[in-house]
Amino acid sequence: MLIATKERAFRGMLAAVAGTSLLALAGIVLFLFMEGLPLFAHYSPADFLFGSLWYPTEDPGLFGILPLIAASLAVTVLSSLLAVPLGVLTAIYLNEVAPAAVRRVIKPFVELLAALPSVVLGFLGMVVLAPFLQDVLGAATGLNLLNASLVLAVMSVPTICSVSEDALHAVPRTLREASLALGATRWQTICRVTVPAALSGIGTAVMLGMSRAIGETMVVLMAAGGAGIVPTSLLDPVRPMPASIAAEMAEAPFRSDHYHALFAIGIVLFFLTLAFNLIASRIAEKHRQAGSSSL
Structure with missing residues (x-):
């Protein structure tokens, strides 16, 4: 009792x-x-979402966030194109190829990278990477879409790597043994058995990495350039949505249109990150169902 x-x-x-x-x-x-x-x-949602001019100090203010949405999506997609292969391949190496001694050395460094504050990475992108890109590529400014994407890719790799490694580790050992017993090589087993079996978990890792990239504030505030334009080149300065909120909230008069517009940007960002998380949750659920059925 x-x-x-x-x-x-x-x-x-x-x-x-x-x-x-x-x-x-x-x-x-x-x-x-x-x-x-x-x-x-008193402001049209269509003009807000699809307007190309962001001039909140005008009278009346212009609050078109299409350049901000385009910048957020461009930074997220480009950083994901860099981070996903690197994170997934690192996870495959650590879980399937690396000796135990090597794994014990590399894995803590990957986890330590995830623990670095975003402001530190943003500072490195602004002080170290930006001048390098400006000198090598001849860009007008090193604070641009490419710079922010490279730093965000570094931030996303640990998340993608850790979740992908967990998914690979969860693949039953019997699948690998059966593949090897049938005459497949180690690489054929990895490419045709292990990775496909862990694909749902790897998909979850990708969605979580993209969700972190689209919601990141300090890196894009410090490394993206801060220009509210639709990017047409990798070397264009951009201003993603989180950077606009962080840069302007302190200057917006309380309960003004500018103030409400920044919160409206937060609503759009909320729905975008919610969509990424729902997709990741759905993929993870499929992964659990597939694992249960295999048992």
Whole structure:
């Protein structure tokens, strides 16, 4: 009887903690919508989403965020093109190829890279990488789309690598042994058995890495250049949505159109990151179902 009472109390405590987290999230989302939606009382959502001019200090202000959305998507896609192969191949090497001694050395460094503050990476991109790109490529400024994408790729690699390695590690050993017993080489087993079996988990890793890239603030604020234009070149300075919020919120008059527009940008960013997380969750669910069926 006493044990059952303790178990119920423990379950109630866990439910209360989980409920507190949900309430906190609901409060943040509610506040975001309360502060962002008033903009659309007198400003068209179509003009906001598809307008190409962002001049919040004009009278009346122009709040077209198409260049900001294009910059966010461009930075995310380009950084993912760099980070996904590097992260996945690193995970394959660590889990399938590397000796145990090498794995013990490399894996902590990958995890340490994930622990680096984003402001440190942004500072390196601004001070070290930007002058290098400007000198080598002859760009007008080293703070551009390519610079921000390279730094974001470095940030995303640890996430992609860690989650992909977990997915590869979860592949049953019997699948590898069966492939080798049938005469397949080690590389054929990796390419045709192990990686396809872990593909759902690797997809989750990619979505999580892209979600981190699109929501990152300090790196794009420091390394992207801050120009509110639709990029036509890798060397164009850009201003993704998180950078606009961080750069302008302190200067926007309280409850002004500019203030509400920045919260409206946050709403758009919220839905984009939510979409990435839902896709990652869906892929992970398929991965769990596939693992259960294989057992």
